[in-house]
Amino acid sequence: MDASTHPARGGWNSLARNYEARIARGHALVGGKVVPADRTTALLEAVIEPGDRICIEGNNQKHADFLARALAEAAPERVHDLHVVQSNIALAPHLDIFESGIARRLDFCYAGPQGLRLAQLVAAGKVEVGAIHTYLELYGRYFTDLTPRVSLIAAEAADRDGNLYTGPNTEDTPAIVEATAFRSGVLIAQVNRIVDKVPRVDVPGDWVNYVVEAPKPHYIEPIFTRDPAAITDIQVLMAMMVIRGIYEKYGVTRLNHGIGFDTAAIELILPTYAEELGLRGKICRYMSVNPCPTLIPAIESGFIDAIHCAGSELGMERYVSERSDVFFIGRDGTMRSNRVYCQLAGHYADLFIGSTLQIDLEGNSSTATHARITGFGGAPNFGSESRGRRHGSPAWLAAGREAHRQGMPRGRKLVVQMVETFKEGLSPTFVERLDAWDLMDTFNMPLPPVMVYGDDLTHIVTEEGIANLLLCDSLAERAQAIRAVAGYTEVGRKRDRQMVEMLRARGAVVYPEDIGVDKRLASRDLLAARSIKDLVRWSDGLYAPPARFRNW
Amino acid sequence: MERLEFRFAGRPGTPVAETGEALVGVVGSGNLEVMIERVDLGGGCLAVVDTSIHGFGDTWQQVLADFVDRRGLANIRLSINDGGATPAVVVLRLDQAWAGLEEGER
Amino acid sequence: MIPARHSFQEAGARARIRALLDAGTFREFCGPAQRHTSPHLPTLGMPVAFDEGVVVGEGAIDGRPVLIAAQEGAFMGGAVGEVHGAKITGLIERALDTRPDAVVLLLDSGGVRLHEANAGLIAVGEIQRAVFDARAAGIPVVTVIGGRNGCYGGTSIIARSCDRIIASEEGRLSVSGPEVIEAVEGVEEFDAQDRALVWRTMGAKHRRLIGEIDALVADDMEAFRGAVSESLGKSRPLDLDELEAEHARLAERLARFEGVSDAREIWAALGVNDPDRVSEIEADEFNRLVATLEGARA
Numbered sequence: 001m002d003a004s005t006h007p008a009r010g011g012w013n014s015l016a017r018n019y020e021a022r023i024a025r026g027h028a029l030v031g032g033k034v035v036p037a038d039r040t041t042a043l044l045e046a047v048i049e050p051g052d053r054i055c056i057e058g059n060n061q062k063h064a065d066f067l068a069r070a071l072a073e074a075a076p077e078r079v080h081d082l083h084v085v086q087s088n089i090a091l092a093p094h095l096d097i098f099e100s101g102i103a104r105r106l107d108f109c110y111a112g113p114q115g116l117r118l119a120q121l122v123a124a125g126k127v128e129v130g131a132i133h134t135y136l137e138l139y140g141r142y143f144t145d146l147t148p149r150v151s152l153i154a155a156e157a158a159d160r161d162g163n164l165y166t167g168p169n170t171e172d173t174p175a176i177v178e179a180t181a182f183r184s185g186v187l188i189a190q191v192n193r194i195v196d197k198v199p200r201v202d203v204p205g206d207w208v209n210y211v212v213e214a215p216k217p218h219y220i221e222p223i224f225t226r227d228p229a230a231i232t233d234i235q236v237l238m239a240m241m242v243i244r245g246i247y248e249k250y251g252v253t254r255l256n257h258g259i260g261f262d263t264a265a266i267e268l269i270l271p272t273y274a275e276e277l278g279l280r281g282k283i284c285r286y287m288s289v290n291p292c293p294t295l296i297p298a299i300e301s302g303f304i305d306a307i308h309c310a311g312s313e314l315g316m317e318r319y320v321s322e323r324s325d326v327f328f329i330g331r332d333g334t335m336r337s338n339r340v341y342c343q344l345a346g347h348y349a350d351l352f353i354g355s356t357l358q359i360d361l362e363g364n365s366s367t368a369t370h371a372r373i374t375g376f377g378g379a380p381n382f383g384s385e386s387r388g389r390r391h392g393s394p395a396w397l398a399a400g401r402e403a404h405r406q407g408m409p410r411g412r413k414l415v416v417q418m419v420e421t422f423k424e425g426l427s428p429t430f431v432e433r434l435d436a437w438d439l440m441d442t443f444n445m446p447l448p449p450v451m452v453y454g455d456d457l458t459h460i461v462t463e464e465g466i467a468n469l470l471l472c473d474s475l476a477e478r479a480q481a482i483r484a485v486a487g488y489t490e491v492g493r494k495r496d497r498q499m500v501e502m503l504r505a506r507g508a509v510v511y512p513e514d515i516g517v518d519k520r521l522a523s524r525d526l527l528a529a530r531s532i533k534d535l536v537r538w539s540d541g542l543y544a545p546p547a548r549f550r551n552w
Numbered sequence: 553m554e555r556l557e558f559r560f561a562g563r564p565g566t567p568v569a570e571t572g573e574a575l576v577g578v579v580g581s582g583n584l585e586v587m588i589e590r591v592d593l594g595g596g597c598l599a600v601v602d603t604s605i606h607g608f609g610d611t612w613q614q615v616l617a618d619f620v621d622r623r624g625l626a627n628i629r630l631s632i633n634d635g636g637a638t639p640a641v642v643v644l645r646l647d648q649a650w651a652g653l654e655e656g657e658r
Numbered sequence: 659m660i661p662a663r664h665s666f667q668e669a670g671a672r673a674r675i676r677a678l679l680d681a682g683t684f685r686e687f688c689g690p691a692q693r694h695t696s697p698h699l700p701t702l703g704m705p706v707a708f709d710e711g712v713v714v715g716e717g718a719i720d721g722r723p724v725l726i727a728a729q730e731g732a733f734m735g736g737a738v739g740e741v742h743g744a745k746i747t748g749l750i751e752r753a754l755d756t757r758p759d760a761v762v763l764l765l766d767s768g769g770v771r772l773h774e775a776n777a778g779l780i781a782v783g784e785i786q787r788a789v790f791d792a793r794a795a796g797i798p799v800v801t802v803i804g805g806r807n808g809c810y811g812g813t814s815i816i817a818r819s820c821d822r823i824i825a826s827e828e829g830r831l832s833v834s835g836p837e838v839i840e841a842v843e844g845v846e847e848f849d850a851q852d853r854a855l856v857w858r859t860m861g862a863k864h865r866r867l868i869g870e871i872d873a874l875v876a877d878d879m880e881a882f883r884g885a886v887s888e889s890l891g892k893s894r895p896l897d898l899d900e901l902e903a904e905h906a907r908l909a910e911r912l913a914r915f916e917g918v919s920d921a922r923e924i925w926a927a928l929g930v931n932d933p934d935r936v937s938e939i940e941a942d943e944f945n946r947l948v949a950t951l952e953g954a955r956a
Contacts, residue, residue: 422638488639547854578732
C-alpha cells in the first residue's frame with residue numbers, strides 16, 4: 001500500500017507530517033532552537049493543537065514551572081481541550097489550565113498539595129480524570145496509548161544545539177523525552193541557564209526542539225529531608241523491631257525505604273543499634289531510595305554499599321558527588337537520578353518498607369483522606385509482590401519458605417508497613433473499613449484507591465509488635481494477627497486473646513520481648529544523629545541543608 | 553478539658569511501704585505529663601486524668617487498667633495532664649514514671 | 659562516627675538541672691507534688707503543668723552552692739505566667755538569705771504567657787527587680803540559653819539584666835521574635851522562614867560577636883557545665899558608671915551600624931575575614947576567632 005494513502009489515517013506517517021507542520025509554525029515564530037522567555041506563550045500557542053496530549057514535566061521534585069505558567073497564559077480560543085498526562089500535579093498553574101478550559105482531561109500519579117483543589121475541580125466538572133496511575137504505569141502508557149504530542153520539560157542547562165544537562169534531578173526526564181521524541185512529538189525545555197558547553201549530555205540536542213532560559217531557576221522542593229529532631233522514642237522502638245524482627249531475621253540486603261520519619265529512624269539507628277548487633281555488611285547494603293540526608297550516618301559508617309536514586313535532594317549535591325562509590329555519578333561529577341530505573345530496581349529488591357494512614361483487617365492500606373485526591377506515586381509498585389522475579393537471594397528465599405509452605409517452592413518479596421496504632425489527634429490507623437471506599441463513591445473512581453493491597457503485604461510493624469502475615473493461614477487468622485498489633489484502637493481491643501497467643505506461638509505475632517528488643521533502650525539516645533546539624537557533622541560539612549532546616 | 557477519674561482495686565489491704573513521687577513528660581500537643589505518687593489508698597490505685605481531647609474515657613480506662621495490672625501496683629496515685637497523647641505515648645510515659653519512682657527509691 | 663554529645667537542647671528542664679549540678683545535690687523547691695499550678699489556664703480550658711513549666715531549687719556545681727531555675731520549653735513555649743514568674747522571683751530573692759556562689763537561670767522562653775496577660779508582664783518585672791537586688795548584694799546571676807525557644811520577649815530583658823550570658827550556637831536572644839518582625843515589617847524586611855537569616859540576626863554567634871553574650875559553647879552539657887562553673891562567684895559591677903558606659907557603647911554601635919542590612923556586614927566590619935563561614939564553624943573554632951578579634955582590638 002502506498003504510504004501516503006493509508007485509508008484509515010491518511011498515510012503511514014501522519015504523525016511525522018503533523019510534527020513537521022508544528023515545527024514549521026514554531027520556527028516561523030522564533031526562528032531557531034533558542035526561544036526568548038517572553039515568546040514562550042506564543043510558541044506554545046503555535047505548536048500545541050487543540051485536543052493534544054501534553055506533558056508538563058512535574059516530578060516529585062523538579063518542575064517545569066516557567067513553562068507551566070506560560071501555558072496557563074495561552075489563549076483558550078487557540079489552545080483548548082488538552083489531555084494532560086503527567087506524573088505530579090503540584091503547582092497552581094497545573095490546575096489553572098483546567099479552570100480556563102485550556103485542558104480538560106487528566107491522567108496523573110500524584111497530587112499532594114493540590115489534592116484538595118483537584119477534588120473541587122473534579123466535582124465541578126472542570127477536570128475529567130482518565131485514571132490515577134502509579135509512576136511506572138503512567139510511563140508505561142507513554143509507550144502505549146498515552147504518548148504526549150508535546151512535552152514541556154525542565155533541565156539545569158542547555159547549549160545552543162539543545163543538548164540538555166539535567167543535573168542531579170534527572171528524575172522522570174528520560175522517560176518523557178524518549179516517548180515524546182520517538183513518536184513525532186515536540187519537546188520544549190526550560191533551562192536555568194544556556195551555556196556554551198553542558199557539563200554532560202543527558203538529553204541529546206537533536207531530540208529537543210526548543211530551549212527557553214527561564215527567568216528564575218526551576219522550582220525544586222526538598223521533600224525528602226526529615227529533621228532527626230522530630231523523631232520520637234516510639235519510632236525508635238519500631239525501628240529496633242524492624243531491624244531485629246525483619247532485616248536481621250531474613251538477612252535483607254537489597255531494599256527500598258519510604259521517606260517518612262519511621263524509616264528515617266531505621267536509617268539513624270543502623271550505625272548504633274544494628275552495628276552493636278554485628279549487622280554491618282549483613283543488612284541494608286543496596287538501596288533504591290532518594291538521597292535522604294538521614295542516610296548519611298549509615299553511609300559514613302560503612303553500612304550501605306550502593307544507592308540508586310529516583311530523584312535528588314536539595315543540599316545533598318556535594319555530599320553525593322563526593323561519594324561516587326555509593327551513588328550513581330556522571331563523568332562530570334554530579335549524580336544522575338532516574339525514577340523509572342529506581343522503581344525497577346526497587347520492584348525486584350528483597351524488601352519495601354513504608355508507612356500509611358489506614359490499614360484494614362485484610363491488611364489493605366490507603367493514604368486516601370476525605371475531600372482530597374492525592375493519588376499513588378511510586379509506593380504501589382515498590383510495595384507489591386514481584387511475581388515475575390526468578391533469581392534467588394537469602395531474604396527472598398527465606399520469606400518464600402514462609403509464604404509457600406506447600407506445593408511449588410517459591411520466593412517472596414517482603415512488603416512491610418510501619419505504623420503507629422494512632423495518628424496525631426488520636427485517629428486510629430487500624431480501621432474496619434478504609435476511607436478509600438467513600439472516596440471511590442465521592443469521586444466515581446472504578447476502585448477504592450488502595451496503596452498497598454493486603455495480599456501484597458507481608459508484615460505490619462507497630463509500637464506493639466510485628467504481625468507476620470506470611471504465617472497466617474486464613475483471613476480470620478490474618479485479621480487476628482493485625483488486631484494483635486493494633487494496640488488500643490477499637491480494632492485492637494476486639495482481639496481474641498486465645499487466638500493471638502496461638503498466633504504468637506507460631507511466630508505470626510511477635511512482641512518486642514520475643515525478639516530480644518529491650519524497650520528500655522528505645523529512646524532518641526540511640527539515634528546516630530539527633531539534629532540536622534549532626535547530619536552536617538557526619539557529612540564532614542559536605543551536606544548543606546536548606547535554610548528552613550537550620551537552627552544555626 | 554475533660555476530667556476523668558479511675559479507681560482500681562490494686563492489691564487491697566497492702567500497707568504503704570514508703571512515700572515518694574516522680575514526674576515524667578511535659579504537657580504539650582500530643583504529649584502528657586504523668587506524676588506518680590505513693591499514697592495510702594488501702595492497697596488500691598487512683599488515676600486522675602485532665603485531658604484536652606474529649607471522648608476517650610474507655611481508652612484511658614483500658615490503658616491505665618493494663619498498666620496497674622501489668623505492674624501489680626498498690627497504693628499508687630497517678631495524676632495526668634494530657635495534651636492529646638496517643639496511647640503509645642501514654643504507655644511509654646507510664647512506664648517511665650514507674651521507672652523514675654523506683655529509681656528515686658534506690 | 660561523630661562523637662556522641664549529651665545535648666542540652668534535647669534535654670528537658672529537669673534533665674538540664676541534673677546534668678549541670680553535681681550528682682545528687684539538687685533539692686527542688688515548690689515541686690510538682692505541691693501542685694502550684696496556674697489559676698488562669700483552667701478558666702481558658704487549657705491544661706496546666708504540675709510544676710508550672712519551671713523547676714527551681716538549690717544544689718552545687720563543683721562543690722559550690724548555687725540556686726538554679728530551669729524553664730521547661732516544651733510547656734507553652736516556656737512562657738512566663740504568674741506562678742511561673744513567682745517561682746523564679748522567690749528563688750532569686752532567696753539568694754539574699756543563703757548567699758550562693760551564683761543564681762543560674764536556664765531560660766528557654768518566648769516571653770510572657772499571653773494567656774495571663776498583665777500577671778505575666780508583672781512577673782517579668784518582678785524577676786528583673788529580684789535580679790538587680792541579688793546583683794546589688796554581690797551575688798552573680800548567670801543566664802544560660804540553649805533551648806529550642808531561644809530567649810525572647812520579657813525573658814530576653816531578664817537575660818540582659820544578668821551578670822553573664824552563656825549560650826550555645828543554637829541559642830537565640832532577641833526581644834521580638836522572627837514571626838513578629840515579619841508580621842509587623844513584612845516578609846521583604848525579614849523572612850521568618852529563612853532560618854539562616856534568623857540565626858544570623860538573633861543567634862548566639864552574632865550576639866557574641868557584638869558583645870551581648872559572654873560565652874559561646876557547643877550544645878553539650880559538659881561544655882555548659884564548664885562555662886557555668888567558670889562564672890561562679892564572678893560579679894559584674896552594677897552602678898551608674900557601668901550603666902552610662904553601656905549606653906555610650908550602644909549609642910556608638912547604633913551610629914556605626916545603622917545602615918547595615920545583614921549581620922555579615924557587621925561581622926566584616928568587626929574584622930571577620932570570611933563572614934560567610936561564621937555560621938558554619940563549630941564552637942571551638944568560633945571561639946578562636948573571637949579571641950583573635952579581641953586580641954587585635956586590645
